[in-house]
Amino acid sequence: MSVRVFVPIDASALSVGAEEVAAAITRETARRGAKIALVRNGSRGLFWLEPMVEVETKAGRIAYGPVSADDVAGLFDADFLAGGKHKLCLGPTEEIPYLKRQERLTFARCGIIDPLSIEDYRAHGGFAGLEKALAMAPKEIVETVVESGLRGRGGAGFPTGIKWRTALAATADQKYIVCNADEGDSGTYADRMIMEGDPFMLIEGMAIAGFAVGATEGYLYIRSEYPHAFAQMERAVKVARDAGYLGSNIRGNGRSFELHLRLGAGAYICGEETSLLESLEGKRGEVRFKPPLPAIEGLFGKPTVINNVVSLASVPIILDKGAGFYRDFGMGRSRGTLPIQLAGNVKRAGLVEKAFGVTLRELIEDFGGGTATGRPVRAVQVGGPLGAYFPTSMLDLSMDYEAFAANNGMVGHGGVVVFDDTADLAKQARFAMEFCAIESCGKCTPCRLGSTRGVEVIDRIVADEDRAANIELLGDLCATMTDGSLCALGGLTPYPVMSALTHFPEDFDRPRKRAAAE
């Protein structure tokens, strides 16, 4: 029998040589006349160990990493196909503490299965949620999602089931499910991992959403920076359609759901739901006024449910295991688990799925192992480019929507970016304004012009021109952006800016600091 060997096809794993490793394994296998079945799995999310190769042995899966193509002959010499000892051997994958300490619900299969094998997917619980949903009335599906407490994982944290209720109640000849895979936040990659590592789960979640609200068409909008994810989803959609999980009369049950893929075009604002809908309609990605809510008048003017990848990917397990099962994870009004993405200057960057409530300190110290550079942590940005910068004195903040909101920040899509003590927070604040200027859709003045103005004002503060007056001006400018912006790009850019100024004022006072030192 041939041994199953796993080499990830995840874009991050490829970025550090997984393709070369897979090729070397194939070559060595042929040269030695060994028998293997090479599986191109998703990533387990332990990125500092990528490319991480796994071998299925009698004692379970054994991991090796990070493996380079040059290591491959040595691995064969060490009989890694039988789990042999080697300096890169990490032992049984499931026992790696980073993984063992997680609560993986949405990422239960990612990195484990062959992403394009329906049999593998089913063998690991796949489509169980869909089978249940097929036997339920739309209202029952919606109420299950409401009860689960699931809130949107794309950033705003709006209760998913409530949104679905509105769309279900709307009457129309056509409704749509739109999946937001624009994943523009720096520090995030959970959507990408799902699309590359467990694409059927997303298809399943979208189909269930379709049954729930009576939508027979779905659009998956993937950012153009993710060509690997797009290609993988294209393959997965074809496999699912051939197997009768997409199209008309799904599983012979009479319900239909068709899924279309679309590529974004490099605009951060198109992650905002109404801008995304404009883009899908072939227009400039300008944000729409609300109301009407997309659930009532969305894509092509029809009732539309728009959800993030992780939100939709969480639906199958909720349907399969029940609302209560999911709800039992988490704290307060933040129920279930959050796939947190540790990124930036951290020794062990990777995906950490935990029930809500884990603290930043646990994440950065216990999981992350401190900074990659070995220097002290100085700042952490949570929730993407519109999220706040926190100082180390606030690391006991726990990851839940309310705790972050109470501290002028947001959990967002769950990205945590670590900076060491060489970080210059005035520079980060300036970048936040610059980014807003680059990505503004241009519809409102405070965002379009205020951000460019913000860059100039920060430059003046740092250059020590009229400091006090300019700091006041920056505060006023931020207040205007908060109050006068149609969407969160202009509205939340003040978070990173003001948090930098509040928690790291010394970085805005370089000349003075230098003078004091002299």
Add this chain to the structure above:
Amino acid sequence: MQNHTPWQPEIAKALIAERRALPGAVIPILHALQDRFGYVDKEAVPMIAEALNLTRAEVHGVVTFYHDFRGAPPGRHVVKVCRAESCQSMGCDSLIAHIEKKVGASLKHTAGDGSVTLEPVYCLGNCALSPALMWNGDLYGKMTPQKFDRLHKAKVGGS
């Protein structure tokens, strides 16, 4: 190397015709044109407008809204360098300075010899392995000046 065809209106016309029936066809059409020619020629604007029954101004508005679409042919290689926060935390600013020097072009420009076009990008989803860049669609992580020089040599030649 990128495999782009010089601009040919007949090919463009066929690419547009194949996609004109898609809901929201403009962006899929623009992607198809750019994949083929490396950029969106301004001659394409009236062609798309006519095929989709839109005004030229509308199509022009879409082309210019999105950062992806180029108005002129790129170099033989397109390198997208991430300059978002996670990559900043791992020193992308100094990496970018090195890359600009090595390539002989600043971000948003093409080297004088037409070898490489450098483009800024804001996150490639490779933030666990920052700093990141994408060379003709291939993703690279944990980039360093030394690694970049080797990559540049392998792809472009020279020292």
